[in-house]
Amino acid sequence: MKFSDLIKKKPVDPPEAVPPPAPVSKPVPAPAAPPAPSVFTQIPKRPTESTTVQPLPADEPDEVIEQRVAAHALKATEVYSEALGVLRDLFRNLQSPEPQSSWPVPKEVIFELIALLQSGNEELLALADRSTPDNYLYAHSLNVAVFSLHLGLAMNLPKEELLTLGLGGLLHDLGMIRYEALALKAAKLSPEEMSLIRKHPADGQAYLSVFPTLPADMKEQLFQIIGQSHERAGGGGYPSGLTTAQIHPLAKIVGLCDIYEALTHVRPWRNRMLPHDALKVLIDQFETEFDPGTVRTLIEALSLYPPGSFIRLSSGEMGRVIFTNRGLPTRPKVRLIMDGQNQRLSRPKIVNLATHPILFISESVDETHVKSSDQRLMLELRAQRWWVKGL
Numbered sequence: 001m002k003f004s005d006l007i008k009k010k011p012v013d014p015p016e017a018v019p020p021p022a023p024v025s026k027p028v029p030a031p032a033a034p035p036a037p038s039v040f041t042q043i044p045k046r047p048t049e050s051t052t053v054q055p056l057p058a059d060e061p062d063e064v065i066e067q068r069v070a071a072h073a074l075k076a077t078e079v080y081s082e083a084l085g086v087l088r089d090l091f092r093n094l095q096s097p098e099p100q101s102s103w104p105v106p107k108e109v110i111f112e113l114i115a116l117l118q119s120g121n122e123e124l125l126a127l128a129d130r131s132t133p134d135n136y137l138y139a140h141s142l143n144v145a146v147f148s149l150h151l152g153l154a155m156n157l158p159k160e161e162l163l164t165l166g167l168g169g170l171l172h173d174l175g176m177i178r179y180e181a182l183a184l185k186a187a188k189l190s191p192e193e194m195s196l197i198r199k200h201p202a203d204g205q206a207y208l209s210v211f212p213t214l215p216a217d218m219k220e221q222l223f224q225i226i227g228q229s230h231e232r233a234g235g236g237g238y239p240s241g242l243t244t245a246q247i248h249p250l251a252k253i254v255g256l257c258d259i260y261e262a263l264t265h266v267r268p269w270r271n272r273m274l275p276h277d278a279l280k281v282l283i284d285q286f287e288t289e290f291d292p293g294t295v296r297t298l299i300e301a302l303s304l305y306p307p308g309s310f311i312r313l314s315s316g317e318m319g320r321v322i323f324t325n326r327g328l329p330t331r332p333k334v335r336l337i338m339d340g341q342n343q344r345l346s347r348p349k350i351v352n353l354a355t356h357p358i359l360f361i362s363e364s365v366d367e368t369h370v371k372s373s374d375q376r377l378m379l380e381l382r383a384q385r386w387w388v389k390g391l
Protein backbone atom coordinates (compact mmCIF):
# COMPACT_ATOMS: atom_id res chain seq x y z
CA MET A 1 0.00 0.00 0.00
CA LYS A 2 1.44 3.35 -0.99
CA PHE A 3 0.90 6.94 -0.07
CA SER A 4 -1.31 7.61 -3.09
CA ASP A 5 -3.50 4.55 -2.44
CA LEU A 6 -4.26 5.71 1.06
CA ILE A 7 -5.14 9.19 -0.11
CA LYS A 8 -7.48 7.82 -2.81
CA LYS A 9 -9.29 5.77 -0.18
CA LYS A 10 -10.22 8.85 1.81
CA PRO A 11 -13.85 9.56 0.96
CA VAL A 12 -13.74 13.25 1.82
CA ASP A 13 -10.63 14.24 -0.13
CA PRO A 14 -11.19 16.59 -3.02
CA PRO A 15 -10.66 14.91 -6.39
CA GLU A 16 -7.49 16.87 -7.01
CA ALA A 17 -5.89 15.88 -3.68
CA VAL A 18 -3.04 13.91 -5.24
CA PRO A 19 0.22 13.34 -3.38
CA PRO A 20 2.82 16.10 -3.64
CA PRO A 21 4.80 17.12 -5.59
CA ALA A 22 2.16 16.63 -8.30
CA PRO A 23 0.43 20.00 -8.81
CA VAL A 24 -3.24 20.51 -8.06
CA SER A 25 -4.79 21.79 -11.23
CA LYS A 26 -8.56 21.42 -10.97
CA PRO A 27 -10.95 23.65 -9.07
CA VAL A 28 -11.49 22.67 -5.46
CA PRO A 29 -14.89 22.16 -3.92
CA ALA A 30 -16.34 24.71 -1.53
CA PRO A 31 -14.63 24.65 1.88
CA ALA A 32 -17.83 23.74 3.71
CA ALA A 33 -17.41 20.04 2.88
CA PRO A 34 -19.32 17.58 5.09
CA PRO A 35 -17.30 16.25 8.03
CA ALA A 36 -15.20 13.18 7.32
CA PRO A 37 -16.70 9.87 8.45
CA SER A 38 -14.44 8.06 10.87
CA VAL A 39 -12.10 5.48 9.44
CA PHE A 40 -10.82 4.36 12.82
CA THR A 41 -11.74 0.75 13.19
CA GLN A 42 -10.83 0.01 16.81
CA ILE A 43 -12.57 2.72 18.78
CA PRO A 44 -16.14 3.57 17.75
CA LYS A 45 -16.97 7.25 17.50
CA ARG A 46 -18.91 8.48 20.47
CA PRO A 47 -19.79 12.09 19.83
CA THR A 48 -20.07 14.05 23.02
CA GLU A 49 -20.59 17.76 23.38
CA SER A 50 -17.65 18.05 25.75
CA THR A 51 -15.06 16.85 23.21
CA THR A 52 -16.35 18.43 20.01
CA VAL A 53 -13.71 20.57 18.28
CA GLN A 54 -14.94 23.99 17.26
CA PRO A 55 -15.43 24.43 13.50
CA LEU A 56 -12.92 26.42 11.49
CA PRO A 57 -13.93 30.07 11.27
CA ALA A 58 -15.06 31.34 7.87
CA ASP A 59 -12.67 33.53 5.91
CA GLU A 60 -11.99 36.77 7.71
CA PRO A 61 -9.78 39.80 7.09
CA ASP A 62 -6.04 39.08 7.38
CA GLU A 63 -5.75 41.32 10.46
CA VAL A 64 -8.38 39.30 12.34
CA ILE A 65 -6.65 36.02 11.48
CA GLU A 66 -3.24 37.49 12.45
CA GLN A 67 -4.66 38.52 15.82
CA ARG A 68 -6.17 35.08 16.38
CA VAL A 69 -2.91 33.31 15.52
CA ALA A 70 -0.96 35.66 17.81
CA ALA A 71 -3.42 35.07 20.68
CA HIS A 72 -3.31 31.31 20.11
CA ALA A 73 0.50 31.35 20.05
CA LEU A 74 0.64 33.29 23.32
CA LYS A 75 -1.76 30.95 25.11
CA ALA A 76 -0.16 27.82 23.63
CA THR A 77 3.31 29.01 24.71
CA GLU A 78 2.08 29.60 28.26
CA VAL A 79 0.45 26.16 28.56
CA TYR A 80 3.32 24.34 26.80
CA SER A 81 5.90 26.01 29.04
CA GLU A 82 3.98 25.12 32.20
CA ALA A 83 3.53 21.54 31.05
CA LEU A 84 7.26 21.17 30.35
CA GLY A 85 7.96 22.38 33.88
CA VAL A 86 5.57 19.78 35.36
CA LEU A 87 7.25 17.00 33.40
CA ARG A 88 10.74 18.18 34.25
CA ASP A 89 9.89 18.18 37.98
CA LEU A 90 8.38 14.69 37.76
CA PHE A 91 11.35 13.26 35.84
CA ARG A 92 13.87 14.93 38.15
CA ASN A 93 12.10 13.60 41.23
CA LEU A 94 12.26 10.06 39.88
CA GLN A 95 15.95 10.52 39.02
CA SER A 96 16.92 11.97 42.40
CA PRO A 97 18.76 9.74 44.92
CA GLU A 98 15.82 9.90 47.32
CA PRO A 99 12.70 10.41 45.21
CA GLN A 100 9.40 11.32 46.78
CA SER A 101 7.26 8.21 46.68
CA SER A 102 3.96 10.04 46.15
CA TRP A 103 3.51 12.48 43.27
CA PRO A 104 0.36 14.22 41.99
CA VAL A 105 -1.08 12.91 38.73
CA PRO A 106 -0.53 15.66 36.11
CA LYS A 107 -4.21 15.78 35.17
CA GLU A 108 -4.36 19.57 34.92
CA VAL A 109 -1.76 19.53 32.13
CA ILE A 110 -4.00 17.23 30.12
CA PHE A 111 -7.16 19.26 30.77
CA GLU A 112 -5.37 22.43 29.63
CA LEU A 113 -4.08 20.76 26.46
CA ILE A 114 -7.57 19.42 25.68
CA ALA A 115 -9.12 22.85 26.22
CA LEU A 116 -6.62 24.47 23.84
CA LEU A 117 -7.12 21.86 21.13
CA GLN A 118 -10.90 22.01 21.49
CA SER A 119 -10.78 25.78 21.03
CA GLY A 120 -9.11 25.22 17.64
CA ASN A 121 -5.67 26.36 18.86
CA GLU A 122 -3.41 24.82 16.21
CA GLU A 123 -0.43 26.87 17.40
CA LEU A 124 -0.07 24.19 20.08
CA LEU A 125 0.56 21.67 17.29
CA ALA A 126 3.07 24.06 15.73
CA LEU A 127 4.91 24.33 19.08
CA ALA A 128 5.00 20.55 19.31
CA ASP A 129 6.88 20.59 15.99
CA ARG A 130 9.76 22.58 17.48
CA SER A 131 12.95 21.04 18.78
CA THR A 132 14.52 21.40 22.20
CA PRO A 133 18.27 22.00 22.43
CA ASP A 134 19.40 19.68 25.21
CA ASN A 135 17.37 16.97 26.89
CA TYR A 136 14.65 15.99 24.44
CA LEU A 137 12.79 13.59 26.75
CA TYR A 138 10.48 16.16 28.41
CA ALA A 139 9.48 17.82 25.17
CA HIS A 140 9.13 14.48 23.39
CA SER A 141 6.76 13.20 26.08
CA LEU A 142 4.71 16.40 25.99
CA ASN A 143 4.59 16.43 22.18
CA VAL A 144 3.40 12.83 22.07
CA ALA A 145 0.63 13.78 24.51
CA VAL A 146 -0.35 16.76 22.32
CA PHE A 147 -0.51 14.72 19.10
CA SER A 148 -2.29 11.82 20.85
CA LEU A 149 -4.95 14.15 22.25
CA HIS A 150 -5.40 15.74 18.84
CA LEU A 151 -6.10 12.27 17.43
CA GLY A 152 -8.34 11.39 20.35
CA LEU A 153 -10.40 14.53 19.76
CA ALA A 154 -10.65 13.71 16.04
CA MET A 155 -12.06 10.32 17.11
CA ASN A 156 -14.52 12.00 19.51
CA LEU A 157 -13.27 9.95 22.44
CA PRO A 158 -15.08 10.69 25.69
CA LYS A 159 -13.35 12.91 28.21
CA GLU A 160 -12.34 10.07 30.55
CA GLU A 161 -10.56 8.24 27.72
CA LEU A 162 -8.93 11.46 26.55
CA LEU A 163 -7.49 11.94 30.03
CA THR A 164 -6.07 8.41 30.03
CA LEU A 165 -4.76 8.89 26.49
CA GLY A 166 -3.09 12.21 27.33
CA LEU A 167 -1.50 10.79 30.48
CA GLY A 168 -0.38 7.79 28.45
CA GLY A 169 1.38 10.16 26.02
CA LEU A 170 3.02 12.09 28.85
CA LEU A 171 4.19 8.98 30.68
CA HIS A 172 4.86 6.47 27.89
CA ASP A 173 8.64 6.98 28.05
CA LEU A 174 8.90 7.41 31.82
CA GLY A 175 11.19 4.37 31.95
CA MET A 176 13.68 6.07 29.62
CA ILE A 177 14.89 8.25 32.48
CA ARG A 178 16.87 5.21 33.67
CA TYR A 179 18.64 5.11 30.31
CA GLU A 180 18.99 8.83 29.68
CA ALA A 181 22.69 8.58 28.89
CA LEU A 182 21.93 6.02 26.18
CA ALA A 183 19.00 8.07 24.84
CA LEU A 184 21.27 11.10 24.42
CA LYS A 185 24.25 9.19 23.01
CA ALA A 186 25.29 10.40 19.57
CA ALA A 187 26.92 7.12 18.48
CA LYS A 188 25.05 4.05 17.24
CA LEU A 189 23.98 1.83 20.15
CA SER A 190 25.51 -1.61 20.57
CA PRO A 191 23.22 -4.69 20.73
CA GLU A 192 23.75 -4.77 24.52
CA GLU A 193 22.74 -1.12 24.83
CA MET A 194 19.71 -1.72 22.63
CA SER A 195 18.57 -4.57 24.85
CA LEU A 196 18.82 -2.23 27.86
CA ILE A 197 16.66 0.37 26.07
CA ARG A 198 14.07 -2.34 25.42
CA LYS A 199 13.57 -2.65 29.15
CA HIS A 200 12.25 0.90 29.47
CA PRO A 201 8.53 0.01 29.04
CA ALA A 202 8.72 -2.31 32.07
CA ASP A 203 10.62 0.33 34.06
CA GLY A 204 7.98 2.89 33.11
CA GLN A 205 5.22 0.58 34.33
CA ALA A 206 7.02 0.22 37.67
CA TYR A 207 7.29 4.00 38.03
CA LEU A 208 3.47 4.26 38.00
CA SER A 209 3.59 3.42 41.71
CA VAL A 210 4.62 7.05 42.29
CA PHE A 211 0.97 8.02 41.62
CA PRO A 212 -0.97 6.41 44.51
CA THR A 213 -4.09 8.48 43.78
CA LEU A 214 -4.56 7.01 40.28
CA PRO A 215 -7.90 5.16 40.04
CA ALA A 216 -7.33 1.43 39.55
CA ASP A 217 -8.94 1.22 36.10
CA MET A 218 -6.97 4.21 34.79
CA LYS A 219 -3.76 2.80 36.25
CA GLU A 220 -4.41 -0.50 34.49
CA GLN A 221 -4.93 1.26 31.14
CA LEU A 222 -1.79 3.37 31.63
CA PHE A 223 0.08 0.17 32.46
CA GLN A 224 -0.97 -1.19 29.07
CA ILE A 225 -0.21 2.02 27.16
CA ILE A 226 3.30 2.27 28.65
CA GLY A 227 3.94 -1.42 28.10
CA GLN A 228 2.53 -1.59 24.56
CA SER A 229 3.26 1.72 22.82
CA HIS A 230 6.45 0.21 21.36
CA GLU A 231 4.66 -2.84 19.99
CA ARG A 232 3.93 -2.81 16.24
CA ALA A 233 0.90 -4.06 14.32
CA GLY A 234 2.86 -6.74 12.44
CA GLY A 235 4.46 -8.15 15.60
CA GLY A 236 7.86 -6.49 15.06
CA GLY A 237 7.79 -4.29 18.15
CA TYR A 238 8.89 -4.83 21.73
CA PRO A 239 8.88 -5.99 24.49
CA SER A 240 6.42 -8.81 23.70
CA GLY A 241 6.02 -8.84 19.89
CA LEU A 242 2.24 -8.36 20.18
CA THR A 243 0.19 -8.08 16.98
CA THR A 244 -2.46 -5.52 16.14
CA ALA A 245 -5.47 -7.23 17.79
CA GLN A 246 -3.51 -7.63 21.03
CA ILE A 247 -2.44 -4.00 21.34
CA HIS A 248 -4.62 -1.64 23.42
CA PRO A 249 -6.28 0.94 21.10
CA LEU A 250 -4.90 3.86 23.12
CA ALA A 251 -1.40 2.31 22.98
CA LYS A 252 -1.72 2.26 19.16
CA ILE A 253 -2.44 6.00 19.15
CA VAL A 254 0.44 6.79 21.50
CA GLY A 255 2.77 4.45 19.59
CA LEU A 256 1.98 6.11 16.26
CA CYS A 257 2.38 9.62 17.70
CA ASP A 258 5.63 8.50 19.37
CA ILE A 259 7.10 7.53 16.00
CA TYR A 260 5.75 10.61 14.21
CA GLU A 261 7.19 12.89 16.90
CA ALA A 262 10.55 11.10 16.85
CA LEU A 263 10.85 11.28 13.05
CA THR A 264 10.06 15.00 12.98
CA HIS A 265 12.57 15.99 15.66
CA VAL A 266 16.33 16.10 15.65
CA ARG A 267 18.20 13.53 17.76
CA PRO A 268 21.86 13.52 18.81
CA TRP A 269 22.59 10.93 16.09
CA ARG A 270 20.45 12.18 13.19
CA ASN A 271 18.60 15.11 11.68
CA ARG A 272 14.82 15.51 11.60
CA MET A 273 12.37 14.78 8.79
CA LEU A 274 9.91 17.40 7.61
CA PRO A 275 6.39 16.57 8.92
CA HIS A 276 5.07 15.98 5.40
CA ASP A 277 7.88 13.50 4.65
CA ALA A 278 7.40 11.73 8.00
CA LEU A 279 3.70 11.22 7.23
CA LYS A 280 4.64 9.68 3.88
CA VAL A 281 6.97 7.24 5.67
CA LEU A 282 4.21 6.26 8.11
CA ILE A 283 1.77 5.70 5.25
CA ASP A 284 4.26 3.53 3.37
CA GLN A 285 4.89 1.43 6.49
CA PHE A 286 1.42 1.24 7.90
CA GLU A 287 0.60 -2.27 6.73
CA THR A 288 3.41 -3.85 8.72
CA GLU A 289 3.91 -1.35 11.51
CA PHE A 290 0.69 0.50 12.32
CA ASP A 291 -3.06 0.24 12.39
CA PRO A 292 -4.30 1.70 9.04
CA GLY A 293 -7.29 3.38 10.67
CA THR A 294 -5.07 5.16 13.19
CA VAL A 295 -2.75 6.37 10.41
CA ARG A 296 -5.72 7.69 8.41
CA THR A 297 -7.05 9.52 11.45
CA LEU A 298 -3.62 11.06 12.05
CA ILE A 299 -3.66 12.45 8.51
CA GLU A 300 -7.25 13.62 8.83
CA ALA A 301 -6.36 15.42 12.04
CA LEU A 302 -2.97 16.89 11.05
CA SER A 303 -3.52 17.09 7.26
CA LEU A 304 -0.58 16.37 4.96
CA TYR A 305 0.98 19.73 5.89
CA PRO A 306 0.59 19.94 9.69
CA PRO A 307 0.38 23.33 11.45
CA GLY A 308 3.82 24.90 11.68
CA SER A 309 5.01 23.30 8.41
CA PHE A 310 6.94 25.64 6.14
CA ILE A 311 5.84 25.37 2.52
CA ARG A 312 6.37 26.89 -0.94
CA LEU A 313 3.35 27.66 -3.09
CA SER A 314 3.08 27.26 -6.86
CA SER A 315 3.44 31.07 -7.01
CA GLY A 316 6.94 30.71 -5.51
CA GLU A 317 5.91 32.41 -2.29
CA MET A 318 6.82 30.76 1.04
CA GLY A 319 5.30 30.72 4.49
CA ARG A 320 3.95 28.46 7.17
CA VAL A 321 0.73 26.57 7.74
CA ILE A 322 -1.39 28.30 10.38
CA PHE A 323 -4.69 26.36 10.16
CA THR A 324 -5.71 23.05 8.65
CA ASN A 325 -8.91 22.73 6.62
CA ARG A 326 -10.65 19.51 7.67
CA GLY A 327 -11.30 17.22 4.70
CA LEU A 328 -8.79 19.11 2.53
CA PRO A 329 -5.43 17.63 3.59
CA THR A 330 -3.39 19.43 0.93
CA ARG A 331 -5.19 22.79 1.20
CA PRO A 332 -4.50 24.46 4.56
CA LYS A 333 -4.59 28.14 5.44
CA VAL A 334 -1.06 29.59 5.15
CA ARG A 335 0.71 32.77 6.27
CA LEU A 336 3.13 33.83 3.53
CA ILE A 337 6.21 35.82 4.49
CA MET A 338 8.53 35.46 1.46
CA ASP A 339 8.16 36.13 -2.24
CA GLY A 340 9.35 33.92 -5.10
CA GLN A 341 12.86 35.44 -4.87
CA ASN A 342 13.13 34.52 -1.17
CA GLN A 343 12.75 38.11 -0.08
CA ARG A 344 10.57 39.20 2.83
CA LEU A 345 7.14 40.40 1.77
CA SER A 346 6.38 43.99 2.78
CA ARG A 347 3.61 42.52 4.94
CA PRO A 348 2.61 38.89 5.61
CA LYS A 349 -0.23 37.58 3.47
CA ILE A 350 -2.84 35.03 4.57
CA VAL A 351 -4.00 32.61 1.89
CA ASN A 352 -6.73 30.04 2.43
CA LEU A 353 -5.93 27.36 -0.16
CA ALA A 354 -9.46 25.98 0.23
CA THR A 355 -10.73 29.04 -1.61
CA HIS A 356 -7.81 29.58 -4.05
CA PRO A 357 -8.16 26.83 -6.66
CA ILE A 358 -5.31 28.15 -8.83
CA LEU A 359 -2.67 27.99 -6.08
CA PHE A 360 -1.27 24.79 -4.62
CA ILE A 361 1.58 23.69 -2.36
CA SER A 362 4.52 22.83 -4.59
CA GLU A 363 6.86 21.62 -1.84
CA SER A 364 7.47 21.24 1.85
CA VAL A 365 10.48 23.32 2.88
CA ASP A 366 13.05 23.13 5.68
CA GLU A 367 13.02 26.75 6.78
CA THR A 368 16.48 26.42 8.35
CA HIS A 369 17.95 25.81 4.89
CA VAL A 370 16.21 28.65 3.07
CA LYS A 371 18.73 30.92 1.33
CA SER A 372 18.00 34.64 1.20
CA SER A 373 20.00 37.85 0.96
CA ASP A 374 17.93 38.96 3.98
CA GLN A 375 20.24 37.69 6.75
CA ARG A 376 17.87 38.72 9.51
CA LEU A 377 15.04 36.75 7.98
CA MET A 378 17.25 33.65 7.75
CA LEU A 379 18.16 33.99 11.42
CA GLU A 380 14.51 34.42 12.39
CA LEU A 381 13.54 31.28 10.50
CA ARG A 382 16.27 29.23 12.16
CA ALA A 383 15.41 30.56 15.61
CA GLN A 384 11.76 29.60 15.18
CA ARG A 385 12.71 25.90 14.99
CA TRP A 386 13.81 25.85 18.61
CA TRP A 387 12.05 25.94 21.92
CA VAL A 388 14.38 27.55 24.45
CA LYS A 389 12.10 28.54 27.35
CA GLY A 390 11.86 26.80 30.69
CA LEU A 391 14.14 23.79 30.25
Ligand SMILES: [Fe+2]
Pocket residue numbers: 140144172173258
Ligand atom coordinates in the same frame (compact mmCIF):
# COMPACT_ATOMS: atom_id res chain seq x y z
FE1 LIG B 1 8.58 7.87 22.97
